[in-house]
Amino acid sequence: MKFKIDTKEKIVVFRPEAAVLDANLSDDFIATATQLPELTGRNLILDLTLIEKTDAVGVEAILTVYQKMYDNNFSCALTGLNNTLTAELKSASGEMLNIAPTMAEAIDLVMMEELERELLDGLE
Numbered sequence: 001m002k003f004k005i006d007t008k009e010k011i012v013v014f015r016p017e018a019a020v021l022d023a024n025l026s027d028d029f030i031a032t033a034t035q036l037p038e039l040t041g042r043n044l045i046l047d048l049t050l051i052e053k054t055d056a057v058g059v060e061a062i063l064t065v066y067q068k069m070y071d072n073n074f075s076c077a078l079t080g081l082n083n084t085l086t087a088e089l090k091s092a093s094g095e096m097l098n099i100a101p102t103m104a105e106a107i108d109l110v111m112m113e114e115l116e117r118e119l120l121d122g123l124e
Helices: 023-034 056-071 083-093 103-123
Strands: 003-007 011-016 043-047 076-079
Touching: 011 023, 011 103, 023 056, 043 056, 043 103, 056 076, 056 083, 076 103
Parallel strands: 011 043, 043 076
Antiparallel strands: 003 011
């Protein structure tokens, strides 16, 4: 799977360059997105602008990457979703997802959660 990575101070933006995220690409997507060396100590934004179509396995792959970030005490946000993908993710997740219509809003969401964690860690 081809992808682009943009590394910022506390964020990695990961953008798959494929029109379809299905069962054929889902394992590669999960492995690549969760094992990026740039991701160490950083939050993740999944920019899914180029994904036009997905299947149930592809949706599950996105949710797996999303959950792995939170399991490791980092944040994740999704941006660039079309209406169909947004609906599929919302119906499959059963929980709240950080879905932002723009990259700037995705960055804001992730940075607010980062600040929240820092403040809560300071109180303990």
